[in-house]
Amino acid sequence: MLCSRLVTKTLRPFLELTSRSASTEASADNWVPKRWGDLVNEKEKISRWTQLNEKVFEPLKEGEEPRPAYVCHEKRDFWYSFKKLYIVSCLVRGLPVDEAVKQLNFVRSKGAKIVKETILEAQELAIKQHNVEFKSNLWVAESFPEKAYCLKATRRHARARLAMINLQHCHYMVRLEEGPPPKHYYYYRRPRSPQELLDEWLVELRSRKIINSL
Numbered sequence: 001m002l003c004s005r006l007v008t009k010t011l012r013p014f015l016e017l018t019s020r021s022a023s024t025e026a027s028a029d030n031w032v033p034k035r036w037g038d039l040v041n042e043k044e045k046i047s048r049w050t051q052l053n054e055k056v057f058e059p060l061k062e063g064e065e066p067r068p069a070y071v072c073h074e075k076r077d078f079w080y081s082f083k084k085l086y087i088v089s090c091l092v093r094g095l096p097v098d099e100a101v102k103q104l105n106f107v108r109s110k111g112a113k114i115v116k117e118t119i120l121e122a123q124e125l126a127i128k129q130h131n132v133e134f135k136s137n138l139w140v141a142e143s144f145p146e147k148a149y150c151l152k153a154t155r156r157h158a159r160a161r162l163a164m165i166n167l168q169h170c171h172y173m174v175r176l177e178e179g180p181p182p183k184h185y186y187y188y189r190r191p192r193s194p195q196e197l198l199d200e201w202l203v204e205l206r207s208r209k210i211i212n213s214l
Contacts, residue, residue, distance in 0.1 A: 035048070035146055036048050036049040036146060036171075036173055037049065037074065037076065037146040037148065037171035037173070045076070047074060047076075047171075049072050049074050049173050050072055050073070050074060052072045052175075053071060053072050053129075053130070068177050068178040068179045069126070069130050069131065069132050069177070069178040070130075070141065070175055070176065070177045070178065071122050071125050071126040071129070071130050071132075071175070071176050072122075072173070072174075072175045073118060073121055073122035073125060073173075073174055073175075073176075074118070074171055074172060074173045074174070075114055075117070075118045075121075075171065075172045076148070076171050077148055077149075077169050077171070078114060078169060078170060078172075079167055079168070079169050079170075080110055080111055080114065080168075080169075080170050081111075081168065081170075082145055082147050082168060082170050084109065084111050085111045085114070085115075085145040085170055085172060086144070086145055087111075088104070088107060088109065088111040088112050088115050089111075089115060089143040089144055089145055089172065090143070091103060091104070091107070092104065092115060092119070092140045092143050093140055093142075093143050093185055094139065094140065094181050094182065094185025094186075095139065095140055095181065096136070096138070096139045096140075096180075096181055097119060097123055097135070097136065097138045097139065097140065097176065098136055100119055100140050101116055101119065101120070104116040104119075114172060115143070115172060115174075118172055118174050119140065119174055119176070122174055122175075122176050123135050123138060123176065126138060126176055126178075132178055137178055137179065137180075138176045138177065138178055139176070139177055139179070139180070139181035140174065140175075140176060140181075141175045141176065141177040142173065142174065142175040143173070143174050143175075144172075144173055145170050145171065145172050145173070146170065146171040146172075146173065147168065147169075147170060147171075148168075148169040148170055148171050149169050150166050150167065150168050150169065151166070151167040151169070152164060152165075152166065152167075153165050153166075153167055
């Protein structure tokens with residue numbers, strides 16, 4: 001009796017998932033993609049992120065700066081922790097491609113290997129399909145992970161006990177852009193003038209609040 005109760009308790013999430021999937025199939029026609037990793041064309045495996053490569057811009061007007069070439073690439077559906085991958089993806093933001101690959105060679109993790117392979121694949125696509133002249137004249141403009149599907153599994157313990165485990169899968173998105181990288185990738189890390197520092201200090205002083213006052 002105890003073993004049967006444990007089995008039904010552990011298998012209950014699987015039964016709920018199957019019932020939910022059956023109810024959601026009817027509303028599949030009304031589904032709208034919300035994330036960059038969501039597929040637009042399931043047969044050709046084209047997502048919203050890779051669809052940005054097919055975007056056509058308006059012709060440049062006189063006096064406008066030339067628009068730099070870019071390429072969006074991704075690696076889909078691999079089993080890895082989202083939090084660990086986020087740390088590695090933040091490491092290469094704003095770096096040239098060669099420097100990003102050098103930094104990832106010193107990181108001993110599965111996420112660093114995935115990010116490195118994706119960047120090198122995007123570099124080849126930029127030369128072959130997007131008319132980039134020099135492969136070293138690229139920098140990492142965007143780099144971020146996204147959560148994919150999560151598989152449920154069980155782990156056996158002593159005395160006929162079972163535990164649920166989650167096998168989280170992820171996508172990794174990267175965008176390479178032609179040209180030199182900016183001096184300061186993050187806006188809040190830029191060098192600020194004395195006037196800007198004074199204005200921020202005044203805003204902090206004026207936003208103070210006295211507790212239990214009128």
